[in-house]
Amino acid sequence: MAFDLSRQDTICAPATARGRAAIAVVRWSGRAAFAVRDGIFRRRRSGAAPAALAVRGDVVGDDGAVIDDALCTSFPGPHSVTGEDVVELSVHGGTLIQELVLERLVTLGCRVAEPGEFTLRAVLNGVIDLAAGEAVEAVVGARTTQALAAAQRALRGGLSQSLAPGRERLVDALAELEARLDFPDEPLGDANRTALVTSLTQAGAGLRALVAQARRGRRLQDGARVVLWGAPNAGKSTLLNALVGHERALVHHEPGTTRDAIEAWLDVDGVPVVVVDVAGVRDASADASIHAVEAHGIERARAEVSRADVVVLVQPPGGVAPPPLPDGVTDTARVLRVASKCDLVPVDTLMADAAAHAFDVVLSAHSGVGLDRLLVRLAEDLGQDGEAPLVHTARQEQALRDAANAIDDAVVAVADALPDELACSELRRAARAIDTLLGGDVGEDVLNAIFSRFCIGK
Numbered sequence: 001m002a003f004d005l006s007r008q009d010t011i012c013a014p015a016t017a018r019g020r021a022a023i024a025v026v027r028w029s030g031r032a033a034f035a036v037r038d039g040i041f042r043r044r045r046s047g048a049a050p051a052a053l054a055v056r057g058d059v060v061g062d063d064g065a066v067i068d069d070a071l072c073t074s075f076p077g078p079h080s081v082t083g084e085d086v087v088e089l090s091v092h093g094g095t096l097i098q099e100l101v102l103e104r105l106v107t108l109g110c111r112v113a114e115p116g117e118f119t120l121r122a123v124l125n126g127v128i129d130l131a132a133g134e135a136v137e138a139v140v141g142a143r144t145t146q147a148l149a150a151a152q153r154a155l156r157g158g159l160s161q162s163l164a165p166g167r168e169r170l171v172d173a174l175a176e177l178e179a180r181l182d183f184p185d186e187p188l189g190d191a192n193r194t195a196l197v198t199s200l201t202q203a204g205a206g207l208r209a210l211v212a213q214a215r216r217g218r219r220l221q222d223g224a225r226v227v228l229w230g231a232p233n234a235g236k237s238t239l240l241n242a243l244v245g246h247e248r249a250l251v252h253h254e255p256g257t258t259r260d261a262i263e264a265w266l267d268v269d270g271v272p273v274v275v276v277d278v279a280g281v282r283d284a285s286a287d288a289s290i291h292a293v294e295a296h297g298i299e300r301a302r303a304e305v306s307r308a309d310v311v312v313l314v315q316p317p318g319g320v321a322p323p324p325l326p327d328g329v330t331d332t333a334r335v336l337r338v339a340s341k342c343d344l345v346p347v348d349t350l351m352a353d354a355a356a357h358a359f360d361v362v363l364s365a366h367s368g369v370g371l372d373r374l375l376v377r378l379a380e381d382l383g384q385d386g387e388a389p390l391v392h393t394a395r396q397e398q399a400l401r402d403a404a405n406a407i408d409d410a411v412v413a414v415a416d417a418l419p420d421e422l423a424c425s426e427l428r429r430a431a432r433a434i435d436t437l438l439g440g441d442v443g444e445d446v447l448n449a450i451f452s453r454f455c456i457g458k
């Protein structure tokens with residue numbers, strides 16, 4: 001799919017979800033927006049309407065027949081969501097009316113918008129920067145209060161605001177160095193060199209601080225992944241069900257019941273969490289009774305645990321210890337050791353077990369004991385301290401890293417008094433990387449990758 005970057009067309013789309021509802025909104029944006037409005041909408045009362053006013057009237061079809069009665073709001077550009085003339089028509093909810101309105105708009109010359117095309121136009125018309133455009137989808141998709149807070153902060157231009165001081169340092173340094181290139185007889189003095197190194201080092205540190213938020217930011221978007229890991233029958237699926245409060249996963253006393261990875265969403269203190277229940281891992285080669293499907297499930301379990309943020313090791317009383325984790329998991333994931341089915345054992349055995357195995361949480365999915373403790377531990381491990389993170393996509397993280405690396409190289413060049421051209425070219429590279437974050441300089445492929453994930457009409 002290729003976007004119409006020239007923005008010649010007037011685009012239209014439903015702005016509310018299809019289906020039965022009180023109201024459905026259809027909107028369109030572009031040069032011909034107001035002319036199209038005058039073709040589809042007839043005011044009830046005559047007289048000039050002030051701009052940006054909502055007026056009551058009839059939606060009329062090709063043959064002049066009334067399709068619905070509606071509220072029509074006009075937003076003259078450039079002070080509209082897209083920066084262009086925009087019209088929103090609120091009609092009665094219901095798929096048919098929405099479709100008839102869209103058909104009529106197309107007859108009048110509109111094109112049905114691609115996913116994210118309204119937001120793309122807002123970016124191309126300079127209403128919001130690219131990072132804020134990316135945040136639009138994050139606002140729509142936010143599952144928890146913390147995810148929403150972070151997305152709203154980014155939507156309000158938080159990233160460009162935090163980048164501004166660093167970018168200014170960069171531009172100042174570039175100006176200073178470029179001036180020296182023009183006047184080679186007046187080289188940079190030691191004091192100036194030191195000041196430049198200090199200033200650029202601070203700019204680099206600011207960028208790295210943003211990079212450090214990226215993992216938290218992505219978790220808020222995509223959900224932190226908590227994988228339940230243990231031998232078959234340890235009580236993993238029962239634990240998943242107890243955590244989410246309904247029978248999400250099948251539970252049975254036969255080992256090997258869970259085969260596919262089963263996901264369920266949980267709100268842990270405002271952090272969205274995907275709890276993943278997987279097949280209990282046992283050695284397929286050693287046990288001929290293991291079905292090929294279960295063996296696939298075990299492979300899937302290994303893949304899931306390898307990308308976990310937290311692994312919950314589940315061990316029943318007197319039962320088999322959780323199988324060893326694949327290499328590298330403990331480098332990236334936190335591990336919580338959980339003793340399950342504590343309702344089955346007397347308290348003194350339990351205490352001895354807990355001491356022997358250094359369990360973090362002792363719980364029973366049947367009685368509910370210890371579940372709140374597990375949630376507290378998860379909240380601690382996934383805790384979102386400090387400000388809501390502004391960086392939440394891999395693209396943004398990469399651009400920030402590129403900029404920080406280029407600044408580091410420039411610092412070395414300045415500190416070691418290497419030719420100033422070197423530092424200048426690194427600083428220009430850093431500035432370009434920052435510009436790609438905010439949208440100054442990105443290709444169509446990048447825009448495509450970002451906006452095609454949006455929903456239609458956004």
Ligand SMILES: Nc1nc2c(ncn2[C@@H]2O[C@H](COP(=O)(O)OP(=O)(O)O)[C@@H](O)[C@H]2O)c(=O)[nH]1
Pocket residue numbers: 230231232233234235236237238239250251252253254255256257258280340341342343344363364365366367
């Ligand atoms: N008494 C008791 N039994 C449990 C508890 N959790 C699971 N079980 C039982 O243990 C068996 C295996 O449970 P399941 O959740 O399927 O284990 P999984 O293979 O690790 O997913 C089932 O018969 C469950 O009813 C618990 O907290 N208390």
Ligand SMILES: [Mg+2]
Pocket residue numbers: 236237238250257258277278279280
């Ligand atoms: Mg299971």
